Amino acid sequence: MMKSQRLIRLMMVINAKKAFTVRELADEFGLSPRTITRDLRELSEVGFPIYTVQGRGGGYRLLRERMLPPIAFSENEAVAVFFACRSLQYFGSVPFDESAASAVHKFYHYLPDDAKGQIDRLRNRVVIWNPRRTMSAECLQTLLQAVMNDSVVTIDYKSDSGTTRREIQPVGLYANEGYWYCPAYCFLRRTYRLFRADRIVSARLNEAFPDRQDLSGRSVFEWIAPDLARFDPQCDLIVDLTEEGVRSLETNVWFGPHLHVREDGGGTVRMRIPVRKAAFFADLIWQLGKEARIVEPAEAVDYLKQKIEEVRRRYL
Structure with missing residues (x-):
């Protein structure tokens, strides 16, 4: 097996294991512990998120944010992915922190020169425009995490009648005209409401608050339909x-x-x-x-x- 193929396979195995020892990998790959240690060092140097665990029962662990193995893209797919990610820059804030910008940078950096040239010719000629609105990226990230985990969020929400503190359980997130919206069940009003993210002053996960178990069947496309009928x-x-x-x-x-x-x-x-x-x-x-x-x-x-x-x- 070529070294490049071995490193890719090693990334896939680590992603599945999350916790492992050098000896376990050496036995699985039929290689010496020294070779596996050298491979792990190379992966770490290029940003693969692994760290050592000291003491009895130690070894290596994978950080929570796992690394994906390389994916082969055609030239047209590469251009499409690049501009899809670039479109996010026109939002005032996105719930992905700096991950989108980092992904675009890595993606462009490793493209072949002819693909880079094609993208460079399209810069400022192909734009997916959104009005730029100002809102808290930190609040968006909290809402996104709550959507992924079906969690309750405590928010301070500013409306025409003032600022109120509420517990909400988000159904999802969607963007329209540059604004981010969060349909959610509001425990204060005991019904579903639509919250505009730029009006959320603060947001934090509230794992102590009991969540509802009946939200998984809803999406941003029909979140309010069952309640309008009542x-x-x-x-x-x-x-x-x-x-x-x-x-x-x-x-x-x-x-x-x-x-x-x-x-x-x-x-x-x-x-x-x-x-x-x-x-x-x-x-x-x-x-x-x-x-x-x-x-x-x-x-x-x-x-x-x-x-x-x-x-x-x-x-x-």
Whole structure:
């Protein structure tokens, strides 16, 4: 076996074991302990996260953040991965700390010169744009960790009525228009709420707080659907859209699943909503301006007429 192949296989074995001794690896690979020790030293020098454990029962352990073995990419795949990671730089904050920037740096550094040249020619010509918003990267990281572990988070949340402390259990995270949103079960309100990450002043994992076991079946695509149905009375929200309005709502987490596109490119949104939430949904449609018109319910239409009148008065 070539040395490069042996090192790759060694990385894969270590990832699976997490804790091991030189003798165990030497027996498994049929090599001397001295050769294995030298290989481990080389892996450590290139950043593979292993450390020695002293004393009886010692050996080596793998740090919590494990290293993945090399993956072969085609040139087009390499370009796609590079620009996908680069797109994150246009967010004010991301829940991945500096990992994305580090990954892009490593990825680009080890590409062959012709692939680097192709990427260099596309810099500043291919951009996945997002409005840059300012928010706490530390809070985003805490929320992401809670999503991965189904944990409860204690947050201080700033809203129009002031700042409140709440225990929430996040369903997930998603980004829209540069903002990060966290749908979560709020133990204070005893229902599901949507939290905007830039309004979270502080966040910490609260492992002492009992979590809910029924969140695993929910995702960011339908997190609120079961709860909207419990509000009475209900009504139909019907929105007529231009072609541009359709493009704006195609990927919208609220309206996308209820969008029906016509042959002329325009479309219609039809969905059931609680009457008491009419103003909330009307505000979301308001952002589309002339590209959308609410047909029903009357409560939403009247609400938008009032907003239009208030705006008109500002320009008198």
